[in-house]
Amino acid sequence: MARTRKIVLFLLLLFLLSTGVFVFLHSPGFYLSAFDVSGHRQLTEDEVIQLSGLLYGEHLMVAFDNTVRDAITASPWVADARVRMSYPGTVVITIRERTPVALLIIPGSGFYLVDARGFPLAEKSGPGVDWMIITGMSHSDMARDDRPASYRLTTALRVAQRAQDVSLSLPVQEVHVNQQGEVELFMAAGVRALLGTIGADLGHLLQVLETVLVALGDEARSVDYVDLRFERPVVQKR
Secondary structure (H helix, E strand, O other), X not given: OHHHHHHHHHHHHHHHHHHHHHHHHOOHHHEOOEEEXXXXXXXXXXXXXXXXXXXXXXXXXXXXXXXXXXXXXXXXXXXXXXXXXXXXXXXXXXXXXXXXXXXXXXXXXXXXEEOOOOOEEEEEOOOOOOOEEEEOOOHHHOOEXXXXXXXXXXXXXXXXXXXXXXXXXXXXXXXXXXXOOEEEEEEHHHOEEEEEEOOOOHHHHHHHHHHHHHHHHHHHHHEEEEEOOOOOOEEEEO
């Protein structure tokens, strides 16, 4: 008899507990009424919410569905995303965006913003003035989800970054890498720098280039190219 009573009490408590949990989980605070979006710069808050596919009035448990995260990271601008619920009524979305660093010009195809890994982010209507230009590439050089960028594009991006860090007297506007992997810089005033095949000596080459430009002074703008492929720099004037 006592055992039966304990079983009945246990089942009653279990029923009350499960009913309470059900009622609690279906209270108004568990239905989506607000978004908290952070980490976005290129994308707007509304664009991130639209990517998520979430709708106001849905149950907050949708935040645990990996398809929501996958939908957000489907955007080329989004490198990673975290989605979680925050009671009452809020879904918190935190994203990490990719940062554009250069503009690839592919003849006959278009203009593509890429990040530091060579991953394409967006197609542009023209070159503009905000980005370092990289030429000599094709679509196959860009990174994809299933493969890294080509060695030539990786080299071009490395050179572009270092050239910006060094701040040469004549700013670098374009990095060109030919099919043999040889690098050529196009600087302000139409001056070119022939770097050849780049190895670990990139920093040294840029220092030598700056030394030559400083030594030339105002005459640097009348130079056709500076050839750094040999032991001593060769300066060719127009």
